[in-house]
Amino acid sequence: MASREAVRAAVRQVRPILSADKGEARKRVLNLYKAWYRQIPYVVMDYDIPKSVEQCREKLRQEFEKHRHVTDIRVIDMLVVKGQMELKETVEIWKQKGHIMNYFKETEEPKPTDFLSKFLAGHE
Amino acid sequence: MAALVQGVRGALAISSCLLRATLPRATLVGLQQKGIHTNLCGVTPSAALLTSRNESKVAAQRWMASNPGVKPTVVEIKDRVLRVCKEFDKVTRLSLTRQSIRLYSDKAPLSLELIRDRVLLVLKLYDKIQPEKLTLETHFLNDLGLDSLDHVEIIMAMEDEFGFEIPDGDAERLLRPADIVRYVADKEDIYE
Numbered sequence A: 001m002a003s004r005e006a007v008r009a010a011v012r013q014v015r016p017i018l019s020a021d022k023g024e025a026r027k028r029v030l031n032l033y034k035a036w037y038r039q040i041p042y043v044v045m046d047y048d049i050p051k052s053v054e055q056c057r058e059k060l061r062q063e064f065e066k067h068r069h070v071t072d073i074r075v076i077d078m079l080v081v082k083g084q085m086e087l088k089e090t091v092e093i094w095k096q097k098g099h100i101m102n103y104f105k106e107t108e109e110p111k112p113t114d115f116l117s118k119f120l121a122g123h124e
Numbered sequence B: 001m002a003a004l005v006q007g008v009r010g011a012l013a014i015s016s017c018l019l020r021a022t023l024p025r026a027t028l029v030g031l032q033q034k035g036i037h038t039n040l041c042g043v044t045p046s047a048a049l050l051t052s053r054n055e056s057k058v059a060a061q062r063w064m065a066s067n068p069g070v071k072p073t074v075v076e077i078k079d080r081v082l083r084v085c086k087e088f089d090k091v092t093r094l095s096l097t098r099q100s101i102r103l104y105s106d107k108a109p110l111s112l113e114l115i116r117d118r119v120l121l122v123l124k125l126y127d128k129i130q131p132e133k134l135t136l137e138t139h140f141l142n143d144l145g146l147d148s149l150d151h152v153e154i155i156m157a158m159e160d161e162f163g164f165e166i167p168d169g170d171a172e173r174l175l176r177p178a179d180i181v182r183y184v185a186d187k188e189d190i191y192e
Helices: A002-009 A022-047 A053-066 A073-091 A097-104 A115-121 B002-020 B025-033 B038-043 B051-066 B074-087 B090-100 B112-125 B148-162 B177-188
Strands: none
Touching (some): A022 A073, A022 A097, A022 B148, A053 A097, B112 B148, B112 B177, B148 B177
C-alpha cells in the first residue's frame, strides 16, 4: 500500500512532445486561443454560418474550458496540436459549413434522469 | 497699370525669395503688402493662424491706409525686420505649431491622459469587468476575478486600440491598467 503511494507520487520523467515545462505549454495554449479569437470574424464571414461572432467566441471559450483541469504537459501539447490542425483546416477553408456547425451540436443526448423524462423517453 | 503691378510684384518676389530663407513669416507678410494691393496677402504660404501674424497684417494694413503712397526707406525696413526678429519667441512658436500640424499618414498625437482614458474606456466596455471596481491599480486576476484567457482578450483589445502588436513576454507582465498605460507610453515615446 505504502509502496503504491510512493510510486504514484514519484514524478515520471518522459520525453516531451513539444513543451519542456508548464510555462512553455501555457504560452502555446494562449497563442492558440489568440489565433482562434482573431480568426473567428473571418470564419463567420467565409462560411456564412448562422451564428454571430459573439456566439462563436463563447463556443471557443467553452471548448477551452472543457480541458481546463488537464495538468499533464504531454496531454496539453497533444490538445494544442489538435487545435492547431483544426485552425489550419478552418483558415484554409478545407472544411465546410457543416464541419464548423458540428462544434455547436452536441452529438450525445444527455440521458433522462427524472421520472417524467424517463417516462416520456420510454423507460430507457 | 497691370504691367506696373506685375513689375513691382516681380521685384518683390525676388527680394522676398532672398529674405524668405532668413526671416519669419510675419515680416514676409509685411514685405508683400508694401506698395501693392492688399489682395496679394492671400499668396503667403499657409501656416497656422497665429495671433502675432494677424496683428502684424492688421498693423501693416492700418499703416498703409493712414500713409498712402509713402514708400518706406531701407533703414525703416531694417528696423522693422530687426524688431520682428527680436520679438520672435521660438519656444511658444514651436509649442503652437506642434499642436496644430496634423500628419494624416501618422497616428493622432498621444498624451498620457489620452492613453489613460482610452485604456479605461476599453476596459469599461469589456462585459466581464464591472466598471465600479475598475481603477488604474486594480489587478486583473486578483481584484477583478478574471482568468488568463480573459487577460489574453484584454491584451488583444489593447493591441487593436493602439494599433501595435504586444509580444507574449511583455503581455504576461501587464496585469494592471497602470502597467498597460506605462507600456503604451514607452512604446509610443510619450514622456510628459
